[in-house]
Amino acid sequence: MTIEIQHDPALKLGQTVRFGSATLTADGTVADGGDGTGPNPHDLYDAALGACKAMTVLWYARRKALPVEDVRVSVDRDASGERSGRYVLSARMTVRGPLSPAQLEELLAIAEKCPVHKLMTSVSTEIHTTLALES
Numbered sequence: 001m002t003i004e005i006q007h008d009p010a011l012k013l014g015q016t017v018r019f020g021s022a023t024l025t026a027d028g029t030v031a032d033g034g035d036g037t038g039p040n041p042h043d044l045y046d047a048a049l050g051a052c053k054a055m056t057v058l059w060y061a062r063r064k065a066l067p068v069e070d071v072r073v074s075v076d077r078d079a080s081g082e083r084s085g086r087y088v089l090s091a092r093m094t095v096r097g098p099l100s101p102a103q104l105e106e107l108l109a110i111a112e113k114c115p116v117h118k119l120m121t122s123v124s125t126e127i128h129t130t131l132a133l134e135s
Contacts, residue, residue: 015027078090
């Protein structure tokens with residue numbers, strides 16, 4: 001899948017992000033010179049982790065017929081050491097349903113294995129950027 005990003009001329013920094021037929025607006029904070037109309041790139045990165053954990057737990061619970069009624073995830077960021085190579089995300093998952101302590105531990109172990117968690121912690125990402133001039 002190709003994700004398309006294009007500047008929204010109505011916004012200072014805002015970008016329309018297209019994922020197939022879905023769209024969202026990414027923007028900088030007002031303090032960073034944007035309009036604050038959507039998540040900034042760090043927010044999107046952090047949200048990918050939380051969404052992946054929630055979706056992985058729901059998928060697993062359904063597959064194993066575990067009585068999960070709802071999953072919520074909050075992600076807190078500590079970017080204070082980012083420039084020196086340390087970016088800390090703390091995910092807190094809340095699960096609703098009549099689950100035993102053993103089932104909760106099982107779900108926590110599965111959340112730690114979500115694809116984005118693995119991508120962020122175990123994979124070396126290569127980025128290749130090209131530039132084209134439009135006339």
